[in-house]
Amino acid sequence: MKKNIIYTVVALIVGLLVGFLLFGGDSKNTTANSDAHEHSDEVTQMWTCSMHPQIMQPEPGDCPICGMDLIPADAGGEGLALNEIKMTNNAMALANIQTMVVGNDSEGDGSSLMLSGKIMPNEEANAVQASYFEGRIEKLNVNFTGENVRKGQLLATIYAPALVAAQQELLTAASMKESQPALYNAVRNKLKLWKLSEDQINQIETSGKVRExxxxxxxxxxxxxxxxxxxxxxxxxxxxxxKVSNLATVWAMFDAYENQISQLKEGQKITVTSNAYPNKEFEATISFIDPRLNTQSRTISVRATLNNKEGILKPGMFVTSKVQVAKSGDKEALISVPASAVLWTGNRSLVYVKTNPDEPIFEMREVILGSKNGDNYTIVEGLSNGDEIVVNGIFTVDAAAQLQGKRSMMNTVGQPEMDPTDHLADTERLEVPAKFQDQLKTVFDDYMTMERALVNDNAETPKKAAADLMKSLQKVDIKLVKEEPAHSRWMLLDKKLQESAHAISKTSDIDEQRDHFIHLSAHLINAVKTFGINQKVYVDYCPMVKGDLGAFWMSTEEEILNPYFGERMLRCGEVTDIIQ
Known part of the structure; x- marks a missing residue:
């Protein structure tokens, strides 16, 4: 009995010891791991605003935009980049999200390039019917534009006082042609220069009557x-x-983008189709490539002459052409994507790229669109061969990005259309001649005219001021800043200023003018900081412009007068910098 009690006590002690060894150390490890995990959470935890998800701060507090309490943000512990989103396979299936790899994978020795354009009259076959003498049109036999005329048809009847006098000279000279043949021939030649025929002149001379x-x-x-x-x-x-146009032949005028120029040449065969006759193809040859580049659209004009004896091609018709081009190993092929893959916001064209080939991870990317051919867009910039993009269900992907506070169609957080603090970078003062500063001061004065007009909600003055600003930019002598880095810096800023000013000069919509004024201000602030204009300038900032992205502008007075809102919020803003 005593032995049994001893055995039981020993077994209990051994069991407790084994249990401690097995679970006690694990508990410590678990606690340590838990502490490490909590510590990791503290390091990576970010705080955001439920109304403004672009706000990210490492500690709790108030939203700097609306003042609301910040909430914990999703730490994104799946290894995602800042603006990547990950969807579940179930969500992908329910939304029928489909992707495709972009790039030119066509087989064979060549590929086709699609161009869009329209039909125009053949200027080489145009003619202007002019009056050969001075007078009054008594009868006009052409009743309307578009009427067909034939060679030799009577177009008009005219009363010409000078021609009446010339006929009287002819009758007088005819009576003296035996004695003064030179005078007689001179008068007849004078009438011939007025396009009177030999028969008409003889008829006047024979009848002895003057025609009116x-x-x-x-x-x-x-x-x-x-x-x-x-x-x-x-x-x-x-x-x-x-004006008479012979439409037996017409021109097809196409726009080709800058990166397509090298693939086009005169004499190249093309196939043209029109919306009016989608099942009919017209064979043509490129007859002319404009040597001038349109600096606004970054396109050149390409022309082909089409046979139109049937008269079915009408000036103004939209047409597309397919140009066979040879593949080149050293040139990147043009990329075409379905229209369903593109989100267009008015200012931006967006696609969603699948960044991980093995998982449903996507990121929004801005692209520059070329021409639209049927249901496809040509991508000028933004995608590379081999990129995998969403072609169906793109709105669902964008909605998921919005819900997660990532960059999306409605939210440019992460990469705004224009960084409003761009002027703060690389703005050390460079030494330039005083004459250059005076020329830049003229540009600044035109800018201030525009700014004061926007403050007063005036949409007409900015158009003229923008045109004046472009002229002032053209008068800035680049030879005055030949040394680097001033030369390169001004060349870049001049280009950006020209683009923004041109956009303002072409619209009377004050909201559009203010949008372009954001860019104009950022680049001109950069220029004034870099080169100086020998004047004290205040740099002002309003955080509520462009959906709380914020924007800067310049002023010669410390008082805040907001050009982006005018009377609506005239005093919204603050002075952030002073350029001496």
């Missing part, structure tokens, strides 16, 4: 493209009466 009204005949066949006079109008010698 003379006909004007069409010299070409075609379609009247423009009436330039009306009955009763008094015309001068050589003044156009009508």
């Amino acid at each position: 009204f003379f006909p004007i005949y069409a010299t070409v066949s075609g379609t009247v493209s423009e009436k330039l006079t009306e009955e009763g109008d008094y015309v001068t010698q050589g003044q156009p009466i009508v």
